[in-house]
Amino acid sequence: MKALAALRSASGTGPRFALLMGLVVASSIPTLDTLLQDVPVLVGLRDGREGLHGPTGCMYAAGFDAASSDLANILRSLSRPGALHKCIGDHTLVPYRGALATLVLLALAAGLYWWLPAARERWRRMVPLETVDADGALRAELAALCARTGVRARLRFCVDPARMTAGASVYGRSGSYTVSLHSGLLPQLGTDPEGFRAVVLHELAHVHHRDVDHAYASTALWRAYVLLALIPTFAVTGWILILALSGLKSPWWPAAAPTLLAPVLIGLLLAGLVHLARADLLRRRELFADRRAVAWGADAANWQRADPAAPGAPWLRRLTALLGTHPRWEERRQALADADRLDRVSPLAMFLTGISAALLYRSLATLPVLSDGPGSLWITAGAVTPVLCFALGLPLVRASGTADGDGRSAAVAGLWLGFGLLLGEFVSSGQVRLDWMLPRPQYLLVFPLIAAVPAVWWSQSLRLALALPRQGQRWTAAVGCALVTATVLWAGLRWWHTGGMALSLGAVGNQGxxxxxxxxxxxxxxxxxxxxxxxxxxxxxxxxxxLSGTMLVGAATLLMWLVPLALALLQRAGPGGTGLRLRRTLGAGLAGALVCGAGLVLAQLMMNQSRPATTGAAAAPSVVIHVWWVTVTVLAACLLTAAVVAARAGRSRLLRGLLAAQVVQLFAYAEVFLLFSADGCLGPLNTAFDVCRWRPANGLIIDGQVTSLTLVNAILGSACAALAGAGLAWAVRRLRGRPTADSAAEPAPTAAFRPPSTLLKAGTLLALTAPAxxxxxxxxxxxxxxxxxxxxxxxxxxxxxxxxxxxPAKAPQTRAWQAASWLNNGGTRHAQQINAASLALNSELLKAASGKRNADGKVTLDEKAFHRRCGALSRQVEKARDYFPAPGQDLQKKWSRALNQVHHGAQECQDATVPRKGTPHRTDAERGRLFTASLNEIVNGMRTFGTAVQDIKKTATSPAK
Structure with a gap:
């Protein structure tokens, strides 16, 4: 019960503060790492080549061309993805250099957090309370107020003689706080004691909510970040621009201007984000402090104050109000008068959360330990989910589950969260792009759905969880719903980074x-x-x-409809109590299954027109295409059913659409199995066979292919379609002037309600769950x-x-940069290693030539030693093969031909000295001839190899034209 009471009184801003501070810390690591890497290079910069170090040099070594497109550069980098990853990792001389620098930043922030209260006290010249309270009346009043509130923190009071207003403020650090009373407030203890108490209680409420900790910790961390990371980044970028504009040839200017300016844009966005988010959080905590002060006995009439007149247009005043840390008096009075005002989700808060999430992912993805795999996405989803769950869940918890929770608030919150993700992704992705605009920016519009689906699902599912009869069941269900929400959000973000981004870049074009x-x-x-x-x-x-092969996403999508169904069946029976209206929903699913069956028959008839006259292998192309259109038909039926059901539903639109779509999905798989198992017996509906026979194996194979593509995507797509259908229905009702509230869309049943039996509930749950x-x-x-x-x-x-x-790159300067980077980032090392292995083989030859000879005048070779030397040379050539292709097709041909020749000679040498198992038996004479031929081939290959290396060096040192 204590935990429930704490939730009901919580402000819900803690997760947002944690996300904001986590973003600043995560952004510090790559920013400081880049600074520590770039500053030494820029100090000695003489021409553009000095800029080709670290990740920049690796990108140019992989074939990066600043004058090309994003898609072309991606294709070049994907030709050797392992080499690119290894190159970037090798250039991180201190793998945790940025993390170590961030620890210094955190130490500075901790010092600022400790020093700021003392600095403020010395700067404001605070006066001890005892000097202005001769009779002790003021101290007695303050002690009584502290006793009333129950604040247990170490607290002291002082007076600010320079402030003549009737206000107060609180500052300090964790566990030690100081309430500064303005000198204009002291006379009110005698003239307006209720006003005096209201001000002090408001400040004590800040102490109770630990607002001082949040405010000063965020201030200290942000100032440290600006001092050590943000200002130096702007300075470095400005210095690069000055050098570029002064005529210095730069690998990044002007062709790669978006990539060069991306740190500046991200820095500006981060600065604005932190200020807006921090101001919004502090304003919200001011409103909660007002509410707490009134709950402690403060007279609400003391908030009847007029806002000072501000110049400018109304829209300008509303815009500047977003920058302030204190709300207007009118807003504070409205928050006290309307108890539900603070429970409403702020679109600005969700928008800023989305931007924070996008920037957080980009920062985490640059860390070596998180660059591979979905770890950075999990951390991002784990940071955003508490913000979303608290923002949408606290109103329901405060209302004990009686609030609707199905209105537009969750959808609006999710959409604003998605718009924030969109903006953050658009700006931060410029760090790895050349184009100012994505080739296909329309795919960015998926972000509102990525955020809205988990937001609405969480709100509607939590409402069902809070309606359970027992508190333990409610807590368990709420935690499970939160985990599903986090997984669905992660799945959406993962889809974008594994598929959606490629679509937006145009990587998936006309591949027919x-x-x-x-x-x-x-x-x-x-x-x-x-x-x-x-x-x-x-x-x-x-x-x-x-996402079709991800088991975790499959489990989450299964729970997206199974959890609400189970919660609805576990609740106490009542007419329309759950909002799911299972009978109607399942009936709509059956109707959708019939529509899906009709669609499958239509697809069979249409594909029958292109069916070849002969069966067997000749029908294989038709079957492949047929299976694809069957897949499309199943998906379309699920999405259409979800959209229609959600549009016509009154409450729990998303959940009802998911349940109906799941019914369609299960029946669709059965229909596909029957159609293809009976192939040959269906006349115009036959696909590959003309002989009538029951073929269940054929049906299982086709069903497996359809299921593998639709099992996950049908549920996720149906959730998006349900939101779209509900939004369209809301827009139509609004245009027609009809009520848009969810409760008005679904009238209460007039007939007597007959609750379903426990057996029927269990049978329904089992019938849907078992096959799924x-x-x-x-x-x-x-x-x-x-x-x-x-x-x-x-x-x-x-x-x-x-x-x-x-x-290849057409500009001579770009090709020279590519060649220089190719040499500096591993090409020279591989060439030296091959030369060293070749010299070791020559040394072994000289050693054998100077040894004792037999009676025929021939030397005796140490075959195992030569086998080792040739094997070492072969391995070095194989490592060089895994490196980036040489810059330019002409150089790559020479380089590849030389490596192939040396590698073939080394392998022949190994076979001649120690034959591999399974090779044909050779006489000693044959082996000798093979050994001599292999050495000659190695010599010729090394000659070609040296020429290829020299040509690459000439290209790297060629002057720009």
Missing amino acids: AELAAYYARTVPGDWHGYGPDLSAFAGGLALLTP VVLAAVTFTQPSAADDPRLWQDAADAAGKQRGPAP
């Missing part, structure tokens, strides 16, 4: 011809005439495959089912590689 070429080699049959189908196939795979769990288990445990979508996506990737590498 590529897929046709791939299938022509792997699947027999005539693929002519399937170009449009394959184009749709390629684009659809890019949308569906990023079995399908999920089969899909995510059988490699064939889980790998099919991956193989389909790999089809487009494999076919895309047939286009060959991206064209």
Whole structure:
């Protein structure tokens, strides 16, 4: 009960403060690491080549061209992704250099946090309370107020003689606070004691809520960040711009201006974000302090004060009010008069949270320990979820679950959170891009849905959880709902970073011809005439495959509809109590399943027109395309059902849409199984067979392919469709002048309500859960089912590689930078290692030549020693092969030809000295001839190798034209 009471009185701003401070700390690590890396280079900068160090040099070594496009540079970097990752890791001389510098920043922030209260006291020249309270009346009044509030922190009072207003303030550090009474407040103890008590109680409320800790900790940390990170970043960028504008040839200016200016834009965005978010948080905590002071007995009439007149237009005053840390008196009076005002979600708060989340992910993704894998996304989702859950959940907890929670507040909060993610992603992604605008920016619009789906799901599911009969059940259900919310948010962010970003960059274009070429080699049959189908196939795979094989997302999507269903069935029976109206919802799902069956029949009839006359292998192309359109039909039926059900629902729109879509999904899989198992017996609906026979194996294979692509995506897509349907219905009602409230859309039943029996509840839950769990288990445990979508996506990737590498840089200066970076970041090292291995082999030859000879005048070779030397040379060549391609097609041909020649000679040397198992038997004479030929090949290869290295060095040192 204490925990519930604490939640009901909580302000909910703690998670937002934690997110904001976490963002500042996370941003400090990459920012300081970049500064420590760039400043020594800039000090001795003479020409553009000195700028090709660290990650910059690795990017140019991989073929980066500032005059090219983002997509072309991505394709170049993906030609050797392992080499790029290793190069960047090797250049991090101190892996935790940025983290160590951040520790210094945190130490400075801690010093500021400790020093600021003392500095304020000396600056304001505070006077001890005893000097102005001769009779002790003031101290007695303050002691009585402290006793009334129960504040246990170490607290002292002083007077600010320079402040003539009738106010007060509190400052200090954790565990030790000082309340500064303005000199204009002291006379009110005799003239207006209630006004005096209201001011003091307000400051004591700040102490009770630990607002001083939040304010001073955020101030100290932000000032330390500005001093050590932000100002130096601006200075470094300004110095680079000055050098670039002065005529110095820079690898980044002007072609890569977005990448160069991205730190400045991110710094400005971070500065504005921190100030706006901190001001918004402090204003909100002021309102909660007012509420607490009134709860302690302060007279609300003391808040009847007039706001000072401010010049400027009303919109300008509202804009500048966002920068202040104290709300207007009118806003404070409204918050006291309207008890629910503080429970409403602030769009500004959600928008700033979204920006914080995007910047936090970008900062975390640059850390070596989080650069690989989804760790940075998990931390981001884990930081945002408490903010979302507290903002939308506290109003329900305070109302003991009786509040609606299904209105527009959750959707609006989620949309603003998504818009913040969109802006943060757009700005921060410029750090790794060249283009000011993404080639396909429309895909950025997915961010509002990425945030709105978990927000609305959490709000509606928590309402069901709080309606459970027992407190333990409510807590357990709430924690489970929060975990599902975090996973769904993580899944949305992961989809963007694994698939959506590639779509926005145009990496998935018209790949129909590529897929046709791939299938022509792997699947027999005539693929002519399937170009449009394959184009749709390629684009659809890019949308569906990023999350289709993730087991964690599969479990979350299963719980997205299973948890609300279980919560609705566990509640006490009542007419319309849950808002899910299970009978109508399940009935709508059955209607959607019938629509899906009709769609499958229509797809069969349409595909039958392009079905080849002969069956067997010739029908394989038609079957592949047919399976794809069956997949599209299943997805479309689920999305359409969810949208229609949500549009017509009154409450719990999202949950009802998900339940109905799940019914459609389960029946659709059964329909697909029946259609393809009975293939050959359906006349015009046949796909690949004409002989009537029951083929359950065929039905399972096709069903597995459809399930692997739709099991996860159908639920996530249905959630998005439900929000879209509910939003469209709300807009139509608003345009027609009808009530838009959820309660008005669903009238109460007039007939007598008959609660379902426990057996019926258990049967409903089992009938829906069992097949879904079995399908999920089969899909995510059988490699064939889980790998099919991956193989389909790999089809487009494999076919895309047939286009060959991206064209080389055309500008001579860029090619020189690429060659220099190629040499500096590993090319020279690999060349030296190959030369060293070759010299070791020559030394072994000289050693053998100077040894004893036999009666025939021939030397005796140490075959094992030569086998080791040749093996070492072969391994060094293999390492060089894994390095970046040489800059330019002409240089790469020479480099590759030399490596192949040396590698072949080294392997022949190994086979001649110590034959591998399974190789044909050779006589000693044959082995001798093979050994001599291999040495000659190595010598010729090393000669070509030296020429290739010299050509690359000439390119690197060639003057700019």
